[in-house]
Amino acid sequence: MKLISRKEFDRRVTSGELDNLQAVMVKEGFCLIASKADSPDEDVFMLRRTDKKPYIWNNELGPSSYARTRGCSSLTVFYRENLSVSSIQGLMHV
Incomplete structure (x- = not known):
């Protein structure tokens, strides 16, 4: 998994290059x-x-x-409250 800037993330999401969005709740909060x-x-x-x-x-x-503001029709939300944001790298395709 790669961390990318908001500008690059926005470009890829709005262009449809990235079409599978997931919000993951971890100890620190929700990451995208x-x-x-x-x-x-x-x-x-x-x-x-x-x-x-x-x-x-x-x-x-x-x-x-x-x-919603980037035109995505669906957002999957996963709850991993007992994990840290740094430990979710292997959970992307659950």
Whole structure:
């Protein structure tokens, strides 16, 4: 999984290059990951902040609003409250 900037993430999501959006709730909050449907695991991207850390929301409203404003018709939400954002890399295609 690769952390990519908001600008790059937006471009890939709005163009349809990444069409499988997932919000994952971890200890720190909700992070947003995206991939192309039926793509290999190395083609998974996580939205990052300008300080190069994962972008985290306090509740599911943030990722939901992000997906809706970028034209995504569906957002899958996974709850992994007992895991840290740094430990979810292997859980993208559950």
